[in-house]
Amino acid sequence: MSYIVLENVDYTYPDRTEPAVRSLNLVLKKGEKIALTGLNGSGKSTLAKIMLGFLKPQRGRVLLDGCPLDRYTLPEIGARLGFVSQDPGQMIFNLKVSNEIAFGLKWQGKSREETDELTGRYLRRFDLWHLRDENPFNLSEGQKQMVVICAILALAPDFLILDEPTKNIDTSRKRDLLKALRYICNQGTGIIVVSHDREFVASWGGRNIQLTNGEVVAR
Numbered sequence: 351m352s353y354i355v356l357e358n359v360d361y362t363y364p365d366r367t368e369p370a371v372r373s374l375n376l377v378l379k380k381g382e383k384i385a386l387t388g389l390n391g392s393g394k395s396t397l398a399k400i401m402l403g404f405l406k407p408q409r410g411r412v413l414l415d416g417c418p419l420d421r422y423t424l425p426e427i428g429a430r431l432g433f434v435s436q437d438p439g440q441m442i443f444n445l446k447v448s449n450e451i452a453f454g455l456k457w458q459g460k461s462r463e464e465t466d467e468l469t470g471r472y473l474r475r476f477d478l479w480h481l482r483d484e485n486p487f488n489l490s491e492g493q494k495q496m497v498v499i500c501a502i503l504a505l506a507p508d509f510l511i512l513d514e515p516t517k518n519i520d521t522s523r524k525r526d527l528l529k530a531l532r533y534i535c536n537q538g539t540g541i542i543v544v545s546h547d548r549e550f551v552a553s554w555g556g557r558n559i560q561l562t563n564g565e566v567v568a569r
């Protein structure tokens with residue numbers, strides 16, 4: 351079943367003449383395992399931001415779960431699509447690691463007990479339990495990244511988009527991340543890994559969508 355559909359999508363940044371992505375046609379199925387690859391500047395992050403409704407294409411349309419994306423509010427999109435940006439440090443705003451995980455769960459309306467249970471479960475799954483009382487701002491870049499990924503995954507989105515998730519993390523953390531992502535994908539969550547880490551992409555497997563100069567060259 352198709353979940354995210356892009357039809358003839360073009361996007362040009364306001365101060366540019368050349369489109370950052372052009373003539374994009376893609377169908378992503380519910381629960382699909384995807385790697386989005388391409389050189390620097392090929393349009394990967396732009397494509398992710400279009401799917402998330404952060405950027406509105408000048409041409410074409412985007413459908414989410416059968417409805418045009420512009421009919422959803424950003425929080426409604428956020429409840430379906432989880433996003434971890436290329437600079438996860440910017441996404442941290444709580445002073446305690448466990449609160450960073452709990453925040454979104456409370457916002458979703460989960461009870462205190464449910465929030466505590468899920469927070470504990472996800473902190474343990476990502477091997478962050480020992481850091482639960484730390485201030486995230488004092489953690490290493492790699493640890494911050496894991497906290498943000500953990501917080502987004504705890505919200506159980508239908509699809510998860512991770513922009514360069516291995517940028518700051520070491521080999522052993524990469525293995526843990528891969529394991530956690532595989533587990534979550536097997537539970538039915540679609541995952542798009544945006545990456546130029548060839549080794550990680552090769553281990554991740556899944557469908558490879560490749561961009562060159564804003565165009566899809568492999569799907």
Ligand SMILES: Nc1ncnc2c1ncn2[C@@H]1O[C@H](COP(=O)(O)OP(=O)(O)OP(=O)(O)O)[C@@H](O)[C@H]1O
Nearest residue numbers: 363365366370388389390391392393394395396397
């Ligand atoms: N905010 C912006 N304003 C103007 N142009 C932009 C902006 N962000 C990106 N671009 C341009 O759009 C094109 C695609 O950029 P994008 O960030 O989507 O590439 P990317 O594939 O994610 O690259 P990277 O691998 O370096 O993250 C590039 O030519 C870039 O210069």
Ligand SMILES: [Mg+2]
Nearest residue numbers: 394395396436
């Ligand atoms: Mg990018």
